[in-house]
Amino acid sequence: MIRLEKITYKNIWDILDLKVFRSQKNFVAPNVDSIATAYATHDSGCFAFPFGIYDDDKPVGFLMIGFNEAVMYEAFDDVEPPESLRNSYSIWRLMIDKRYQGRGYGREAIRLALDFIRTWPCGKAEYCEISYEPENENAAKLYHSMGFEENGETDGDEIVAVLKL
Numbered sequence: 130m131i132r133l134e135k136i137t138y139k140n141i142w143d144i145l146d147l148k149v150f151r152s153q154k155n156f157v158a159p160n161v162d163s164i165a166t167a168y169a170t171h172d173s174g175c176f177a178f179p180f181g182i183y184d185d186d187k188p189v190g191f192l193m194i195g196f197n198e199a200v201m202y203e204a205f206d207d208v209e210p211p212e213s214l215r216n217s218y219s220i221w222r223l224m225i226d227k228r229y230q231g232r233g234y235g236r237e238a239i240r241l242a243l244d245f246i247r248t249w250p251c252g253k254a255e256y257c258e259i260s261y262e263p264e265n266e267n268a269a270k271l272y273h274s275m276g277f278e279e280n281g282e283t284d285g286d287e288i289v290a291v292l293k294l
């Protein structure tokens with residue numbers, strides 16, 4: 130059974146061990162960076178929900194949900210928050226370890242993320258967004274097949290796609 134497990138001191142080392150293929154390194158931050166970002170986001174009074182993706186007791190990936198608030202962009206002089214990134218949920222990070230890709234874990238993890246988001250942990254919102262590098266065709270295919278649609282916006286050099294919640 131696939132499930133999401135909160136990152137705690139008990140499982141953090143399992144999740145830090147998970148890696149993507151070298152050719153995919155440009156597509157997702159290392160898990161250690163994402164978990165540090167989650168910590169700093171929490172400490173700034175904003176939302177971040179980092180989870181390990183587990184198949185029964187086996188850690189297979191990492192997923193982080195966020196909630197986009199304009200305040201989170203204030204640190205960047207040169208990045209304007211795209212309209213769709215204001216007050217929307219976000220699948221902020223998703224990776225499946227290179228040993229376990231192509232087995233349906235990514236798809237199931239997104240389903241579980243959407244179930245979690247629809248419990249409205251940061252209040253109601255209209256959209257969930259996800260963004261990806263233009264050359265990340267496998268991710269784009271997966272997100273499109275789950276109903277995410279590109280809305281013409283970009284976040285830095287990443288393409289933004291949104292799903293109505």
Ligand SMILES: CC(C)(COP(=O)(O)OP(=O)(O)OC[C@H]1O[C@@H](n2cnc3c(N)ncnc32)[C@H](O)[C@@H]1OP(=O)(O)O)[C@@H](O)C(=O)NCCC(=O)NCCS
Nearest residue numbers: 153156223224225230231232233234235236261267270271
């Ligand atoms: C993208 C990623 C999360 C997908 O997870 P996954 O468990 O490998 O994907 P799944 O097995 O659930 O496959 C779901 C769909 O993704 C697409 N897909 C995944 N891997 C693919 C591949 N090697 N070739 C073509 N399509 C692929 C397909 O559309 C597939 O659907 P299908 O099986 O019905 O054809 C995973 O490959 C990964 O971690 N990649 C590196 C990091 C990354 O790019 N993260 C996303 C950042 S935006």
